[in-house]
Amino acid sequence: MTLPGSVPSSGLRCTSGVPRQASRRYLLTGLLYCPRCGERMHGNARMGRPGPTRSRLPMWRSSLSGALSTDSTCAWLAHGPRLETVVLAQVLPLVETVTSTEVGLRAALHRAWQAIQEPAGAATSAKAIARLEQEAGRARQRLTRAAVLYADAEIDRHGYELLRDQAHTDLVAAEVELERLSGIAPVPKLPDLEAVLRQAGRLVDRFARR
Amino acid sequence: MAAQREVLIVLIERIVPERIRRAEYQAEISWTPIGKALLRAVAGTMDAAVA
Numbered sequence A: 001m002t003l004p005g006s007v008p009s010s011g012l013r014c015t016s017g018v019p020r021q022a023s024r025r026y027l028l029t030g031l032l033y034c035p036r037c038g039e040r041m042h043g044n045a046r047m048g049r050p051g052p053t054r055s056r057l058p059m060w061r062s063s064l065s066g067a068l069s070t071d072s073t074c075a076w077l078a079h080g081p082r083l084e085t086v087v088l089a090q091v092l093p094l095v096e097t098v099t100s101t102e103v104g105l106r107a108a109l110h111r112a113w114q115a116i117q118e119p120a121g122a123a124t125s126a127k128a129i130a131r132l133e134q135e136a137g138r139a140r141q142r143l144t145r146a147a148v149l150y151a152d153a154e155i156d157r158h159g160y161e162l163l164r165d166q167a168h169t170d171l172v173a174a175e176v177e178l179e180r181l182s183g184i185a186p187v188p189k190l191p192d193l194e195a196v197l198r199q200a201g202r203l204v205d206r207f208a209r210r
Numbered sequence B: 001m002a003a004q005r006e007v008l009i010v011l012i013e014r015i016v017p018e019r020i021r022r023a024e025y026q027a028e029i030s031w032t033p034i035g036k037a038l039l040r041a042v043a044g045t046m047d048a049a050v051a
């Protein structure tokens, strides 16, 4: 498959020791990580196999760094165009679907986008968290106040223990509930859907209309 | 090229390729939060269509 607009890539290489600027122009630059050493991979046309197509075919590779290997470079190589094809085969169907101009689908997408950001109970949870934080704060103030009153001899030991135990019980209850609510996933902050779709459409324009 | 790369960067956090046989690859894609949200939104529209 030819990918219009893509820089002819011959090979993708694991290159932690290779100057970064060499691969800035490839489609997958900055996204690929070597399956062998975990380093970011870099594209370089000169790493392609010798022959008539060498100058047009980039390869990607990484370099192995650190103490795991006595070898300074990781030899894992990948063929650029084939890798681009595999990645785009996963990305384009999603992009084509979301950029569909079909009115019903677009409306459903907007509803789904909205729903993701407003999971059921999220607003209620936010209010509950605010209320519980206030309750916990008040309980802490009551604990402090009880200690001050007792220190100033305004209440006896029995009175102090009563105030202290009530405040402590309220504080623990608020904190337990806060901990439970904090385990609920936060609402993701997503950008405007139309802005995302406009940007995604640029990918389809270049790769899907062929 | 830069424009297409920008789109991929919006959607994809990282790609780990795997060679399944000579010159044939699979790619394990880690999506960005926006990429994940789009996947979920598309799945949501499909659920709605089925329901």
Ligand SMILES: [Zn+2]
Pocket (backbone or CB within 6 Å): A014, A015, A034, A035, A036, A037, A038, A039, A061, A062, A063, A064, A074, A075, A076
């Ligand atoms: Zn490597």
